[in-house]
Amino acid sequence: MTVRERLRQNISAAFYRHGLLCASYPVPIILFTSASILTCCYPLLKLPLPGTGPVEFTTGVRDYSVPSHESQGNLSERPDWYRGPPVAYIQQVLVKAAVSPWDNSLVPVDVFRSPLGRVFSLLEEIRNHIYTDRSLEALCLQVTDLLPGLRRMQAVLPEHGCLLVSPGNYWQNRRDLFDADPDLLKTVHQHEPKGLHTSATLKDLLFGVPGKQTGVSLYSKKRVVTYTITIALSSYDARFVASLRARLKLLHPSANCTLREDHMVHVHFKEEIGIAELIPLVTTYIILFAYIYFSTRKIDMVKSKWGLALAAVVTVLSSLLMSVGLCTLFGLTPTLNGGEIFPYLVVVIGLENVLVLTKSVVSTPVDLEVKLRIAQGLSNESWSIMKNMATELCIILIGYFTFVPAIQEFCLFAVVGLVSDFFLQMFFFTTVLSIDIRRMELADLNRRLPAEAGMPPPKPGPLRPRETPPPPRPSPHTITLQAPAFRNLRLPKRLRVVYFLARTRLAQRIIMVGTVIWIGILVYTDPAGLRTFLAAQVSEQSPLGEAGLPPHLGVAPVFPGGDPTSTLSVLPAPEPTPLPENQSQGHRAARPGVAPVSSPQITWGPEDEELWRRLSFRHWPSLFSYYNITLAKRYISILPVIPVTLHLSPQEAIDTRHPQDTHHAPPPSIKTSDLQTDLTLYKVAALGLFAGVVLVLLLFCLYRVLCPRNYGQNGVPHGRRRRGDLPCDEYGYSPPISEISPLLLRGHSMDIECLASDGMLLASCCLAGSACEAESLLGADFREPGGVAMGGPDVDIFPIRRRTNPARPALFGDQPDLTPLIDTNFGSLPPSQTLSSSGFDFGELVEKAYQEHEPSPTLAFPPSPPASQQRRRSLGDQPVLPPELPPQSNGDWDSSVWAMELRGNLIATGRSSGKLEIYQCDLICCSYFLVSISLMKMEIVAARLNGSLDFFTVEINKPLGLLQYRGPPGRGSLPPSPCYSSEDVISCQLTRSVQCAHQKPITVLKAAAGRVVTGSQDHTVRVYRLEDSCCLFTLQGHSGGITAIYIDQTMVLASGGQDGAICVWDVLTGSRVSHVYGHRGDVTSLVCTTSCIISSGLDDLICIWDRSTGIKLYSIQQEVGCGASLGVISESLLVTGGQGCVSFWDLNYGDLLQTVYLGQSSEGQGVRQLLVLDNAAIVCDFGSELSLVYVPSVLEKLD
């Protein structure tokens, strides 16, 4: 044993034990894993939140000095970006101007025209200010021309000089242009962008205060105009700034101004993610999601696909978080941009292991215990998992030695991520998987439980005659299940898209999400000033209003957390910051004044100190970006503002008027303006309401268009389809109404158990032990009452012993050939003297067979009842029957028929009592204790529960010495059938017997092409040659008992087992061609065509597989209990049974072609057996009746 082998074994064993552990204690392990994830992620709390918002740092003005480039370790409170000089120092001159006293002769334009006009003189003053031979020109930030794309701003923003912006820029800083401007507001607003905007607008940039607070409006209530003159300084000269401040204060003194002047704020800007970087980022994320989608799509055969996919994603994500957390814990601060490298990390770590694990666990045998399944699955994949991990670690290690810092860091993260991912896979995902598998088994158990619990003694409905019958009971199972699932359809793509939309309500959800996002954006950007308005409203109405508050507390500091008392005191106001002090003061001033005219008052409050905070956080970056100066990863320093108060006399205002100003409407009274705001509110509300109604209507229309009529009507129980209701799938798609009407054959008193046919004859038997035979011939055309011409079979039904005149349906009243009826009701007839005269005591024979459980070498040929071989060709000719008696004694009284075969006028039945009976219309042969028989030309093969196999030869016209019986000649004319007449002597001889064909009971037997194939509960399939009963192959590969076998003349052999697996074998070599798991539970029947395999299982699912590749093409969900009823009519036509109907499917596409209802009273009767005849007719049982459906139209349609 090499080292490698030993290593492999050890690893496998370790994984096995680990799997056992995980599956045994799922909850503690999951708790432990969650705890460790949280622990490892804890250091992440210390990391700054990702985001692009600016960061601030405040220093004093007095002892300010430009920070050095070197980081000083002792100043821990300094952020690490605070190094080196800032990009610029921002000095703002905050101007508040008002015309006072206000009088009625003034027009609204006067509110801002003359105050704005004063900006030019102020600018002049500032530009010309010189302090000890240092002028502004020397200190200010010199800018070159604007970016090429900004031509339209060229006239407004300064170029080639100081970066000094003010409202005067609108008029190129020229007083004459200002004076000549007839409409100031138009000039100001012509640069405003239309629609929603998130970045700073030009008005904000020039005025330096938020647009609402400028007061440049015709309807301003305060009549105070506020604006700033913003100067960007490249270097800081404290004395110059101080002298400028002093000069301006001297010129325009501000009374009661208590602004603090001792703090300067440094604002650091993060890197902006532009669209150029966003697109690759988004692309990588799209690729990542596609990867995750394609990976998790492969998860199959589990209880909850979504749950496992979620678990897989959680595993990967939390392993990444853990790696970042651990790296942070050990002092590695991530310098890489997390968002960028994240997709690559996920791709490196990958979801492969998780999927491999799932697949491996799922493919373990279903009948094992969950623990063992998990353990086996783990150990199967242990080697590959370990190998992959080692390879990846090696690659990453190589990457680490490139000595490129970025790659090294990436590799470090990846290593830690890989290890933690392994840990999580082993503990978290495995446990989740075990829980899932257990849930699936529980669900399966629940499905099967009622089958065993609900076996009522009085009338057990026969369901699966071939299904593993360990107890010799007449009825194996009764399954009463909950609501039936609907069929899965393969629809045209177009319809599928529409149905997908309808089912997931995608359109509605997208609209909803879009609306929510839109509202969020609205609230965030607050273009309508709604927040301010609300805050003002609340503060006015609140009893605590500002009257009750000290003024300095009435306004909270701009940044919450500055002092807690103030935020506490203004608690009633949800948004204390935007509360404009002077506005409310203006109100207060206006209210007590009885005079309609109120003089505006200029007040200075603490909120004016840092008015720039109200601006968009992109204000400064956008201003600088116009000059191709980036603020990303850099900072600016904002100096304390210089307050300037301007009081203008009314005369001055009138003097500066433009001639057109007076043409404007007279100033609206305060009351009307109040009314107007109210009206605006109502308008907005009405608009919102209207939009809501429209949205609802739109959704409703969408709903009606996209959804079928019955969509969402959950109240209607779908459990039982009413007569006349078309079967429709969950989308409401209903197939066309059939024009095929079935023929009903009646005669049985109880549910039909078995059906057999050779194309010309049809035999059935029911629970009561009676067998009916019907001949189906393609004879004369007949005409249905409805008038639809179709070729129909003649059905001759011959009564053998007891004439039972069935109440014929009116439908067939004019049918000539439907009268005769065969009813071999053996059980219900008393034994008669004919039997005794035959000299065979069947009762003893049966008893013997029961006791000895071995095939009797002698075969009893009962006296063949001599009657009723007539093929009636004439209507009304009543067959006269001799009072024949059943050859069975009362030993067969209550035994039911378990298996039946029909070929060339011979019927062989196997009874639960162990008898094999052969009829030639009415000839009865021998019997044994058997479960399955197969009839080939002249050979009968019978399989028994004890695992033995008997081969019989049927001989005709050869009077054998042993056990022969000559039946009396029939009285009627001989049938023109190619079969044997009843005058022939039929003898049956046991030729060979294989005693120990299988170790356990044989469950299925099929014969074709000179091969006899048996399946048994001992998990094997055996192939015998028919001639010499020699066992050719023993096929092993199932992990459960064999429940279904298919073999046809072309030597195609397929088998299905209790494990839900389907194997396709090569009969010539005995090798397994393919092996698929398709069903939960037993496979109940199997049919092959040249291109596909059709299987049905206990889960009532019909699966169609590609025969060559073993890929599942699609599946059809059957109704409960009808799973096994299926047949293939032609290469492309599949017929399945349902509740009171049969459905025809196109095999190639899985489309439902037609549904045929069998009778008027379809309540609760499912089609459990279905047989396809050669002449494109199908026969199915329908309660106690047989139904013959001829399907020419379907065939025509296919052709």
Next chain:
Amino acid sequence: MPRLEEHCWSCSCSTTVKTKELSSASWIVCKTGEMMSIITSVLSQSYGSLHSLQSANLIRRGLVLFIVGVVLALVLNLLQIQRNVTLFPEEVLDTLFSSAWWIPLCCGTAAAVVGLLYPCLDHHLGEPHKFKREWASVMRCIAVFVGINHASAKLDFANNVQLSLTLAALSLGLWWTFDRSRSGFGLGLTTAFLATLIAQLLVYNGIYQYTSPDFLYVRSWLPCIFFSGGVTVGNIGRQLAMGSTEKPHND
């Protein structure tokens, strides 16, 4: 053309970064010539036999590959146009489309050809590619390719040799992880060689210029990018070809 060239120069100067967008651009340029002739022949041929399923299938695959190539070219180009952070998106898009409107087209064409060549070569060599044939793996491959481009554009290396060696190792790793076929390796090498040659010729003729050429006229890591791009596109092409042959089975 002069205008375009000037634009590229101004772009590289203003941003003061290695304008690696030229890499993919030149790749495409060189490809176009050879591809155009092939494409026209393929197109005429396919028009002739449009009715047959085979050629319709081929066209569909080619179309998908073309779109993939176009999208990848756009994205990777953007990745390499370095950040002059501007708040005007129209500005960025403007430069992108004015300078290189033909880049994505050429890239798409080249991708279509290479992606169709790979399964064709597999078919002729008689060794169908079976290694990790699934869409998840293809997605992983694309992600790694984008990552290699990302690394070449954004990482700061000590010198060019180191950068080139790292990228070469990454490309080889890509091939080993997702392809592992001799034909794939050969075709990737051929693609890299041809593309580099054409890039050299283009630069020699003055259509383009690199800021710091260290391998004759182009950057030395250019072949690595070409190689991994060829392998990636081939991976997609193979997956598409496999999906299309399997389709009829399903239907």
